[in-house]
Amino acid sequence: MSSDRKLSGILLTPTLLLLALLTLFPIGYAVYISFSSFDTFGNYTGFAGMQNYAKTFTSSIFWNSILVTLLFTALAVGSQIFLGFNLALVMSKDGAAMRYLRWLLIIPMMLSPLVVAIVFKLMLHTEMGIINYMLQSIGIPKVNFLGEPVLAFLSLVVVDIWQWTPMVFLIILAGMQSLPKDPFEAADIDGASKWQVIRYVMIPMLKPVLVVALVIRTMDALRTFDQVFVLTQGGPGQATETVSFLMYRQAMKFSDFGFAAAGLLVVLVITIIISSLLIKMMNSSQAPN
Numbered sequence: 432m433s434s435d436r437k438l439s440g441i442l443l444t445p446t447l448l449l450l451a452l453l454t455l456f457p458i459g460y461a462v463y464i465s466f467s468s469f470d471t472f473g474n475y476t477g478f479a480g481m482q483n484y485a486k487t488f489t490s491s492i493f494w495n496s497i498l499v500t501l502l503f504t505a506l507a508v509g510s511q512i513f514l515g516f517n518l519a520l521v522m523s524k525d526g527a528a529m530r531y532l533r534w535l536l537i538i539p540m541m542l543s544p545l546v547v548a549i550v551f552k553l554m555l556h557t558e559m560g561i562i563n564y565m566l567q568s569i570g571i572p573k574v575n576f577l578g579e580p581v582l583a584f585l586s587l588v589v590v591d592i593w594q595w596t597p598m599v600f601l602i603i604l605a606g607m608q609s610l611p612k613d614p615f616e617a618a619d620i621d622g623a624s625k626w627q628v629i630r631y632v633m634i635p636m637l638k639p640v641l642v643v644a645l646v647i648r649t650m651d652a653l654r655t656f657d658q659v660f661v662l663t664q665g666g667p668g669q670a671t672e673t674v675s676f677l678m679y680r681q682a683m684k685f686s687d688f689g690f691a692a693a694g695l696l697v698v699l700v701i702t703i704i705i706s707s708l709l710i711k712m713m714n715s716s717q718a719p720n
Contacts, residue, residue: 515599548661580670606640642713
């Protein structure tokens with residue numbers, strides 16, 4: 432047994448060291464940049480102390496981007512969990528047709544987010560977009576989906592829901608198919624309705640799976656960048672400016688690398704806190720009563 436442990440330790444050590452290097456080095460470098468100052472040309476000018484963090488916490492555009500990011504995450508991920516669960520309920524049935532439908536449903540998640548964003552930008556175009564063409568064909572005037580603050584924000588949410596609901600669906604479907612049949616048979620014998628079975632039997636048993644899907648999608652949604660970059664560039668105004676896009680703009684357009692690094696580290700801490708709370712929720716749901 433001890434020799435097996437030593438062998439497994441030897442085999443795992445290079446991989447763990449590589450993972451640690453790939454994870455810790457970028458974070459460490461970001462910490463270093465966050466305590467540094469740069470001129471408008473991106474040249475290092477010296478140690479900045481806590482100046483970048485003070486600027487971050489007192490910046491209205493930073494807190495606006497936090498609000499936009501959190502609202503986007505709540506709407507997108509909440510919708511994905513709801514739709515993914517209901518799709519899994521329908522698609523959990525056996526049959527050749529269902530198998531083909533499952534394959535069709537997972538196509539969006541296999542596409543590049545940039546490609547998806549470009550396709551939706553063409554579809555939502557005011558003059559040439561197919562959606563406005565269809566609206567006009569039934570007598571509805573053109574809609575500037577990406578030019579109105581609320582519509583632009585909701586368009587980003589819809590794009591994210593369309594692409595990533597299939598992943599949530601797959602996770603929940605796998606969880607449903609692994610559930611034991613005994614509790615469902617017992618509920619059926621007791622005369623429980625379909626809704627009661629779902630609410631009191633299935634959902635409690637699926638809590639760990641639902642939390643896993645929630646954690647994965649929340650961490651991903653909090654760093655949304657691709658859709659914003661292609662569809663809206665953070666506009667109109669700052670209506671769709673997520674934290675990731677704000678920090679990209681500050682670093683790449685204004686050479687404010689210190690502020691960008693400090694902001695991203697703050698978001699990293701927020702993401703870790705949210706993920707830890709969700710994981711704690713999952714562990715508490717698995718704990719014996």
